[in-house]
Amino acid sequence: MSVLPLIIRREYIARVRNKSFLIMTFLSPLILVGMIMLITYLTQLNSDTERTIVIVDESGLFDTEFFNTEQTTYLNMSAQGLEAGKSIAANEGYYGLIHIPANRDLIVNGVTFYGDETPSFTLIGDVEKRLEKKLTDKNLIDQGVDLNLIESSKTEIELTIENFSGEKSSKMSNWIKAAFGGAAGYLLMMFIIIYGNMVMRSVIEEKTNRIIEVIISSVKPFQLMMGKILGTTLAGITQFAIWVVLGAVLLTAVSAIFGIDATGNPAGNMSPEAQEIANNPDKLVQIIDEVRNLPLTQLVIGFFVYFIGGYFLYSSIYAAIGAAVDNETDTQQFMLPIIMPLMLAIYVGFFAVIDNPHGTVATIFSIIPLTSPIVMLMRIPFDVPLWQLILSVSLLVGSFIFTVWFGSKIYRVGILMYGKKPTYKELFKWLKY
Amino acid sequence: MNALLVADSVSKKFGNFTALNGVSIAVPKGSIFGLLGPNGAGKTTLIRIINQITMPDTGSVLLDGQPLEQHHISDIGYMPEERGLYKSMKVGEQVLYLAQLKGLSKENANKRAKYWFEKLDIGAWWNKKIQELSKGQAQKIQFVVTVMHNPKLLIFDEPFSGFDPINANLIKDEILQLRDEGATIIFSTHRMESVEEMCDHIALIHKSNKVLDGEITTIKREYKNNTFEVGVEMEEAAFAKARTHLSQKFNISPAHFKSLSTDLKLKIEIGDKAQPNDLFAELRQFGQINHFVEVIPSVNDIFIQTVNKNV
Numbered sequence: 001m002s003v004l005p006l007i008i009r010r011e012y013i014a015r016v017r018n019k020s021f022l023i024m025t026f027l028s029p030l031i032l033v034g035m036i037m038l039i040t041y042l043t044q045l046n047s048d049t050e051r052t053i054v055i056v057d058e059s060g061l062f063d064t065e066f067f068n069t070e071q072t073t074y075l076n077m078s079a080q081g082l083e084a085g086k087s088i089a090a091n092e093g094y095y096g097l098i099h100i101p102a103n104r105d106l107i108v109n110g111v112t113f114y115g116d117e118t119p120s121f122t123l124i125g126d127v128e129k130r131l132e133k134k135l136t137d138k139n140l141i142d143q144g145v146d147l148n149l150i151e152s153s154k155t156e157i158e159l160t161i162e163n164f165s166g167e168k169s170s171k172m173s174n175w176i177k178a179a180f181g182g183a184a185g186y187l188l189m190m191f192i193i194i195y196g197n198m199v200m201r202s203v204i205e206e207k208t209n210r211i212i213e214v215i216i217s218s219v220k221p222f223q224l225m226m227g228k229i230l231g232t233t234l235a236g237i238t239q240f241a242i243w244v245v246l247g248a249v250l251l252t253a254v255s256a257i258f259g260i261d262a263t264g265n266p267a268g269n270m271s272p273e274a275q276e277i278a279n280n281p282d283k284l285v286q287i288i289d290e291v292r293n294l295p296l297t298q299l300v301i302g303f304f305v306y307f308i309g310g311y312f313l314y315s316s317i318y319a320a321i322g323a324a325v326d327n328e329t330d331t332q333q334f335m336l337p338i339i340m341p342l343m344l345a346i347y348v349g350f351f352a353v354i355d356n357p358h359g360t361v362a363t364i365f366s367i368i369p370l371t372s373p374i375v376m377l378m379r380i381p382f383d384v385p386l387w388q389l390i391l392s393v394s395l396l397v398g399s400f401i402f403t404v405w406f407g408s409k410i411y412r413v414g415i416l417m418y419g420k421k422p423t424y425k426e427l428f429k430w431l432k433y
Numbered sequence: 434m435n436a437l438l439v440a441d442s443v444s445k446k447f448g449n450f451t452a453l454n455g456v457s458i459a460v461p462k463g464s465i466f467g468l469l470g471p472n473g474a475g476k477t478t479l480i481r482i483i484n485q486i487t488m489p490d491t492g493s494v495l496l497d498g499q500p501l502e503q504h505h506i507s508d509i510g511y512m513p514e515e516r517g518l519y520k521s522m523k524v525g526e527q528v529l530y531l532a533q534l535k536g537l538s539k540e541n542a543n544k545r546a547k548y549w550f551e552k553l554d555i556g557a558w559w560n561k562k563i564q565e566l567s568k569g570q571a572q573k574i575q576f577v578v579t580v581m582h583n584p585k586l587l588i589f590d591e592p593f594s595g596f597d598p599i600n601a602n603l604i605k606d607e608i609l610q611l612r613d614e615g616a617t618i619i620f621s622t623h624r625m626e627s628v629e630e631m632c633d634h635i636a637l638i639h640k641s642n643k644v645l646d647g648e649i650t651t652i653k654r655e656y657k658n659n660t661f662e663v664g665v666e667m668e669e670a671a672f673a674k675a676r677t678h679l680s681q682k683f684n685i686s687p688a689h690f691k692s693l694s695t696d697l698k699l700k701i702e703i704g705d706k707a708q709p710n711d712l713f714a715e716l717r718q719f720g721q722i723n724h725f726v727e728v729i730p731s732v733n734d735i736f737i738q739t740v741n742k743n744v
Contacts, residue, residue, distance in 0.1 A: 210517030
């Protein structure tokens with residue numbers, strides 16, 4: 001009888017029964033939503049501080065431009081003059097003072113902000129915009145231009161985007177595609193790191209427990225390693241499947257609440273986005289429509305395929321590292337080769353793919369095996385040509401077969417080596433044992 | 434000799450280090466075979482080769498006349514020196530899992546486990562985790578794991594370390610019983626008392642080479658040098674005269690043992706030509722002989738002597 005299913009079963013149960021698995025599966029979506037809400041709230045809180053700014057406008061042109069907002073109160077002290085205004089602002093602890101010189105020609109370069117702290121970008125931008133607008137209008141009027149005429153001749157254009165077979169999409173849809181691709185790619189990276197670490201820790205555990213010798217007197221090291229990787233993969237898939245189901249339930253629930261016909265096939269955990277904009281039903285309808293228009297099936301299948309491929313690729317390296325060391329602190333030196341390509345993939349994904357999903361950089365990185373799982377997953381919502389998908393998946397399969405072979409070589413020797421902190425050179429020697 | 438396990442000039446190198454250099458052993462069926470040697474001699478490497486954990490570079494290993502293959506795994510039970518079990522796994526599940534890895538069916542594993550748990554009176558531990566057990570208790574589980582699948586060949590690496598004397602005795606009896614039921618047993622150890630007590634064959638490995646092997650009685654016969662430990666009752670004043678007399682015919686050295694009378698205590702080497710009776714006759718002249726024992730070299734002596742000889 002084959003022992004592989006036995007090992008897979010044990011590893012799977014060991015992972016799934018673990019308390020941290022349960023917590024991660026059911027609590028982390030809640031934590032994610034909570035984090036997003038907290039960050040939104042904190043950002044608001046950050047800009048919520050009330051401040052008072054003194055205006056000394058010697059030109060007298062901007063009387064009406066500085067009206068009070070919720071956060072900012074403007075005090076016009078043009079009558080008192082710059083020096084008096086400055087001392088008042090300093091004594092009262094006001095946020096700052098804006099001085100506009102009397103001469104109109106000097107205004108362009110002569111407006112000064114006085115204050116203890118450097119003002120925020122938004123404040124500077126806001127003030128500059130108001131001054132520019134007023135001054136431009138003044139200039140236009142001086143040239144004899146009718147402002148109403150300009151206002152009425154302004155137009156706004158929005159491109160309709162449609163592919164050759166007639167499917168329409170919108171800017172909104174592009175935004176959603178990027179969000180979904182980005183989320184999937186990021187999730188995949190987290191999965192690889194978290195589950196790869198699980199494999200590594202379980203290898204180290206077997207090694208330090210010394211049960212390894214009992215087990216490999218019964219099964220081949222390769223079987224044990226594969227069983228471990230497969231069992232952990234199944235645990236990962238279980239977790240993802242639970243999230244998909246939870247996401248689907250949430251999406252259906254949100255749709256039902258807002259009276260949208262949710263007979264489609266929603267998937268993915270989009271609860272955070274949904275909640276964020278729950279106060280804007282019109283936009284929500286549009287977003288849910290767009291989400292349903294995404295190639296969701298392709299995305300979910302893509303996630304599974306690239307998760308399994310990418311995970312195999314990396315976890316066999318993780319297993320080899322686990323076998324090479326005696327304890328977790330020694331793993332640090334070997335982590336860089338794993339983290340680097342993953343980080344690279346995420347950055348390429350967030351910059352190159354979102355900028356141009358079918359650009360050269362995005363295309364190349366979505367085919368190179370070490371980065372392809374993440375980058376390709378981010379590209380999938382933007383309709384990737386089939387040949388690229390096939391090439392990328394076959395390269396991925398080819399290279400994971402290689403890393404599994406390579407990993408098992410090191411694993412085989414490493415699990416019986418104790419007490420030495422190996423170097424890369426030694427690992428290389430192990431390949432020949 | 435009907436050997437269950439034969440290793441034929443097995444060599445193994447790790448890089449530049451030679452772990453085993455053409456080692457051959459033959460383990461007779463139904464024997465208790467002591468595999469002895471100082472730390473780092475290559476015992477563990479040889480055991481790992483027998484367990485197919487590592488492959489030999491050259492040489493071959495035969496089990497029951499057949500070259501080792503994957504399916505032989507279920508014929509061997511191995512208890513490594515560094516004991517190991519999954520700490521956070523329940524005892525019962527763990528025992529069943531490891532037995533199934535050895536090829537037992539689930540029902541069979543269950544039956545065998547029940548038998549052993551009853552026999553060792555440890556049924557109450559079934560649902561406990563290993564980390565909740567004491568070291569000695571975990572050792573018992575380890576023993577059960579090793580013998581569960583009824584292997585033909587049992588390999589114990591330092592079997593008694595970690596057991597208290599009572600449990601060590603219990604395990605010793607179990608091992609002897611397994612031997613009587615037909616199992617062949619290899620002990621790898623440097624605890625010589627247990628070798629003396631239990632083994633009938635030994636092999637001594639030193640610095641990757643086998644330096645000695647055979648039946649214990651044969652080896653002891655080879656290593657004995659016709660020395661006798663004697664105690665003869667006489668006046669203390671007469672000691673010197675007796676010593677001078679005896680030293681003219683034999684090699685003598687002082688001996689130490691407990692006696693109730695004033696005895697002249699000596700170790701006397703009579704050489705190849707003389708017979709014990711000759712010595713006996715000599716001694717009778719001096720007084721009552723209270724003590725007359727042939728000195729048989731202990732395995733410990735042989736071990737130290739051989740290792741030192743091969744430095």
